[in-house]
Amino acid sequence: MTVNKERKPGFLRIKTNLFDRVFISVMIFVGLHLIWMRFIEQHIPLSVATVISVVLGFVIIKWG
Numbered sequence: 001m002t003v004n005k006e007r008k009p010g011f012l013r014i015k016t017n018l019f020d021r022v023f024i025s026v027m028i029f030v031g032l033h034l035i036w037m038r039f040i041e042q043h044i045p046l047s048v049a050t051v052i053s054v055v056l057g058f059v060i061i062k063w064g
Helices: 018-039 046-063
Strands: none
Touching: 018 046
C-alpha cells in the first residue's frame, strides 16, 4: 500500500516540497534583513527583523 504525500499548493500557489519552502524562507530572511539595515535600522533594532523573519519563515514552511 502506498501513500501519496504530494501537497496541494498553499498560499504560494505553486507546488513545493520542503526544500523549496525552506529556500524561499531563507531568501526572504536575507532580503528582509538587507532592506531593514538600509532603511529601518536607525529607528528599530535588527532583532525585530529577525523575529519577523523567523515567524514568516515558519508560516511559509508550514502552510506555504
